[in-house]
Amino acid sequence: MTGATAKTKASRAHNRLKAVLDAGAMLFATKGYKATTMRDIASAAGMLPGSLYYHFASKQDLLLAVYQQAVDEIRTRTEAAAAAEAEPWSRLEAAVVSHVETILDESNYAKVMIGVVPLDAPDIADELTALRDGYERSFKTLIAALPLDSKTDKKLLRLTLIGAINASQLWYRPGRYSPARIGREVVRMLREPLG
Amino acid sequence: MTGATAKTKASRAHNRLKAVLDAGAMLFATKGYKATTMRDIASAAGMLPGSLYYHFASKQDLLLAVYQQAVDEIRTRTEAAAAAEAEPWSRLEAAVVSHVETILDESNYAKVMIGVVPLDAPDIADELTALRDGYERSFKTLIAALPLDSKTDKKLLRLTLIGAINASQLWYRPGRYSPARIGREVVRMLREPLG
DNA sequence: TCCTTAACCTAACAATTGTTTGTTTTTTAA
DNA sequence: TTAAAAAACAAACAATTGTTAGGTTAAGGA
Numbered sequence: 001m002t003g004a005t006a007k008t009k010a011s012r013a014h015n016r017l018k019a020v021l022d023a024g025a026m027l028f029a030t031k032g033y034k035a036t037t038m039r040d041i042a043s044a045a046g047m048l049p050g051s052l053y054y055h056f057a058s059k060q061d062l063l064l065a066v067y068q069q070a071v072d073e074i075r076t077r078t079e080a081a082a083a084a085e086a087e088p089w090s091r092l093e094a095a096v097v098s099h100v101e102t103i104l105d106e107s108n109y110a111k112v113m114i115g116v117v118p119l120d121a122p123d124i125a126d127e128l129t130a131l132r133d134g135y136e137r138s139f140k141t142l143i144a145a146l147p148l149d150s151k152t153d154k155k156l157l158r159l160t161l162i163g164a165i166n167a168s169q170l171w172y173r174p175g176r177y178s179p180a181r182i183g184r185e186v187v188r189m190l191r192e193p194l195g
Numbered sequence: 196m197t198g199a200t201a202k203t204k205a206s207r208a209h210n211r212l213k214a215v216l217d218a219g220a221m222l223f224a225t226k227g228y229k230a231t232t233m234r235d236i237a238s239a240a241g242m243l244p245g246s247l248y249y250h251f252a253s254k255q256d257l258l259l260a261v262y263q264q265a266v267d268e269i270r271t272r273t274e275a276a277a278a279a280e281a282e283p284w285s286r287l288e289a290a291v292v293s294h295v296e297t298i299l300d301e302s303n304y305a306k307v308m309i310g311v312v313p314l315d316a317p318d319i320a321d322e323l324t325a326l327r328d329g330y331e332r333s334f335k336t337l338i339a340a341l342p343l344d345s346k347t348d349k350k351l352l353r354l355t356l357i358g359a360i361n362a363s364q365l366w367y368r369p370g371r372y373s374p375a376r377i378g379r380e381v382v383r384m385l386r387e388p389l390g
Numbered sequence: 391t392c393c394t395t396a397a398c399c400t401a402a403c404a405a406t407t408g409t410t411t412g413t414t415t416t417t418t419a420a
Numbered sequence: 421t422t423a424a425a426a427a428a429c430a431a432a433c434a435a436t437t438g439t440t441a442g443g444t445t446a447a448g449g450a
Binding site for chain 1: 226227229230310312314315317344347348351352354355356357358359360361362363365366372377380381384385387389
Binding site: 232233234244245248253254 | 409
């Protein structure tokens with residue numbers, strides 16, 4: 001175990017692990033987890049079904065890998081966006097806008113993380129939930145920094161906020177509302193009085 | 196065609212159509228649409244797989260029937276709850292509370308309507324969406340009656356509200372927050388200023 | 391150059407799936 | 421009482437599924 005194994009593996013010319021992951025993310029995001037077959041993924045990655053099992057032990061393991069990368073991507077993006085702002089509400093808004101842009105537009109991986117629910121893969125439901133929770137914890141910090149009324153339940157605020165923005169995946173169509181605007185307005189509706 | 200056909204059919208002693216629908220709703224709500232097999236439903240309804248096809252032409256048709264009943268149930272409940280209040284915000288709150296109670300506790304049908312997304316059954320996706328939209332239109336009226344700031348986008352408010360409360364299905368566990376409280380607090384967070 | 395092994399192919403298997411077909415039982419109307 | 425219609429059974433089919441086992445190719449260190 002020299003630690004060079006991973007690098008050697010990755011440097012092999014014919015290694016198409018990334019192509020497999022990309023294909024899986026794209027298809028899971030488009031058709032859903034159950035409706036996507038290993039043959040679909042193999043075909044999109046330019047290989048045969050059986051070859052996928054050199055890279056992943058099972059379909060569920062592939063989903064898990066996609067989820068993992070999704071968390072890495074969206075967390076990096078969103079934390080960077082938040083870090084660019086100083087004022088607490090601005091930080092939250094920046095994070096939310098980045099989040100919405102990522103899950104609606106920019107990353108098939110993130111789309112999978114939001115659209116594919118743990119119930120779709122019961123055997124690894126706990127792992128999927130843990131990955132999601134790990135990411136959502138970022139919002140805990142952002143909300144804790146807000147100057148909130150004492151009677152505001154912060155946990156419920158977080159769940160409400162995340163629920164509202166993630167639900168946009170169900171109704172979003174390019175054109176009417178931009179992802180950035182969706183993020184901004186949702187935050188504003190929670191921040192300012194409506195009545 | 197005397198119009199008595201339906202009644203005759205329904206009055207048959209051994210007609211277990213309702214048992215089939217209930218079984219379908221329960222299993223779709225618990226395991227999801229794809230993970231539920233016709234054998235599961237038949238077994239739960241106390242009959243054999245093939246017998247289901249006397250009542251429904253396909254699995255998708257069964258889902259459609261469950262969706263249809265879900266809309267009937269939740270709309271009746273929620274509109275009645277709203278009608279009991281006079282003030283606009285109170286009406287909305289009553290409707291939201293009723294909605295949340297129904298999809299978290301009281302109706303497997305409603306659970307299916309929220310938890311099973313059109314993508315799960317692509318062939319009837321349009322019908323499913325139409326049914327859902329038909330119900331959600333109730334909220335349009337309730338929101339239109341609110342005394343809102345002129346810069347509030349009512350459509351986005353509706354989508355945000357519905358998204359937030361429906362998302363509770365993903366994290367709700369009996370105990371910590373009651374369905375009624377979830378509904379009340381979500382409305383309050385949108386109504387009152389938090390900062 | 392040789393030889394290990396990463397990477398992929400080929401070809402299938404076993405299980406599960408929604409569905410169909412023909413038959414039987416049960417109910418209802420005449 | 422009888423015959424038609426309703427409701428369910430019994431048994432399978434055809435397609436699809438995730439997965440596996442063994443063979444093949446090519447890369448890269450020695």
